[in-house]
Amino acid sequence: MAGHFFSFEGIDGSGKSTQARLLADALRAEGLAVTLTREPGGSPGAEEIRRLVLEGDPDRWSPETEILLFTAARRDHLEKTIRPALARGDIVITDRFADSTRMYQGISRGELGATVDQLHDLMIGVEPDLTFLIDVDPQVGLGRAQARAGLEMRFEDMGLDLQRKMRTGFLALAAREQRFRVISGERDTVAIAADVKARALVYLAGT
Ligand code: ADP
Ligand code: TYD
DSSP states (O other), X not given: OOXXXXXXXXXXXXXXXXXXXXXXXXXXXXXXOEEEXXXXXXXXXXXXXXXXXXXXXXXXXXXXXXXXXXXXXXXXXXXXXXXXXXXXXOEEEEESOHHHHHHHHHHXXXXXHHHHHHHHHHHTOOOOSEEEEEEOOHHHHHHHHXXXXXXXXXXXXXXXXXXXXXXXXXXXXXXXXXXXXXXXXXXXXXXXXXHHHHHHHHHHHTO
């Protein structure tokens, strides 16, 4: 693939979407072609699946069905948006990718980590080149997420304990995988964005 693939990860309300947008703006200002996208969603079919998984009764889907839905959405996103953009040479920036399924479905809904990994290998099989983990205390993230409450509250209603488990899980994953850059999200938006941009440029300069 010609382009570069970046993802943003973190718990709800960590500031991922804000930082993904700011990095896209910063790289475009450098004259680079950027595709900014998100999960669940990022293609018309995957956006339809997004509504199925994020709205409605929290017990609507079993944990296993939920993993299949997130993976189906990701497959469509990969086929219709990510791969074509990488083939054009774009920098693809996605707000969440497979690490979110590893954490949210792998940890929060029972011991389904192995199932998530197997399905990923079978149906997705790619990882980002660089993953920015925006790390915040769950109390901070939850406060920010609740301030912007809407229809999509199924996952954000998980509560502080689960968000804590998720933060720990993300940090453990980041310690294992070289592609991660852990960014403290408890600073003002501009300082975080400068940090993210600097690390992205270091990566790009080395490619
Ligand atoms: P996420 O995508 O991780 O859920 P968002 O980027 O949507 O996070 O941010 C959640 C909320 O917190 C938004 O209302 C956003 O304006 C606000 N926010 C984002 N980054 C910061 C920051 N560094 N400091 C204070 N508030 C922030
Ligand atoms: P998102 O829109 O990124 O929410 P937020 O901005 O609050 O972080 O994602 C919606 C929810 O979907 C979020 O709570 C995390 C969850 N999610 C999963 O459970 N599994 C997944 O694979 C993905 C991509 C998201």
